[in-house]
Amino acid sequence: MKEGPDIALIGSLIGDPARANMLTALMGGRALTATELATHAGITLQTASSHLAKLEAGGLLTQRKQGRHRYYALSEDEVGLMLESIMGFAASRGLTRHQPGPKDPALRKARVCYNHLAGDYGVRMLDSLVAARQIEITGDDLALTDAGQIRIEALGIDYAALKKSRRPICRTCLDWSERRSHLAGSLGEALLTLFIDKGWAKREQNSRAIRFTDSGEKAFSELFPQ
Structure with a gap:
């Protein structure tokens, strides 16, 4: 598709099984750490960090820092x-x-x-x-x-x-x-x-x-x- 919203990008972000598992975990409405999300996805923390960076760059996640931890949540209702x-x-x-x-x-x-x-x-x-x-x-x-x-x-x-x-x-x-x-x-x-x-x-x-x-x-x- 040459014009309009890039649904291919959103599809690729959601389509990865590990990222899909992390997004589903956040549907509970609670902010979770990268370690918690790695456990939900069944992957290492290093791999999870890479996936989370992509989801954040794509506008699907937001993060906040509290003490030594960073918490991730869905960026908005949509x-x-x-x-x-x-x-x-x-x-x-x-x-x-x-x-x-x-x-x-x-x-x-x-x-x-x-x-x-x-x-x-x-x-x-x-x-x-x-x-x-x-x-x-x-x-x-x-x-x-x-x-x-x-x-x-x-x-x-x-x-x-x-x-x-x-x-x-x-x-x-x-x-x-x-x-x-x-x-x-x-x-x-x-x-x-x-x-x-x-x-x-x-x-x-x-x-x-x-x-x-x-x-x-x-x-x-x-x-x-x-």
Whole structure:
């Protein structure tokens, strides 16, 4: 391709198995060290450093230094959205890298997608908000309605702060396991933070899976009925 965006460069960055594994590890939303990412990728630290430099140069990663360590994270929301979409496309074509294991049901039920809730619960939440006319869908765009604003403020979410952010308040993200959209954007992040802060849900150790407590299951069902 001689004109337009260079998708070949992005494809080559993501297409390497080691780099793909490191990017997937960062989909959990946590910043990780080069050593941690090397372990996820199954490569040496020296090789990982070379891969990380390429991903950073390509605009997919950002790093920050804290003490003696350097931490890497996805550079922005768009990177997470792109990766989730690619995962969904691969899943729809039956392109999986492993046999289903014990963690798969938990990941499919509820998981972190960079900074928001994904899986069955993520899709259910968006569907419920749309059904209640608190979010409107226009094509691929989402908009929070006046009723939706009242609803999230009643939950204790600062709508004014969301509005001041440069990020979209609501946006769709194609769910790789459900193959339908879940809620991303600053509202999606705020809702996941709310669930965790209230003790309704928590992250499983060394996993992207989100585990809801019994009281959290009840509260979620009441807030977002099917």
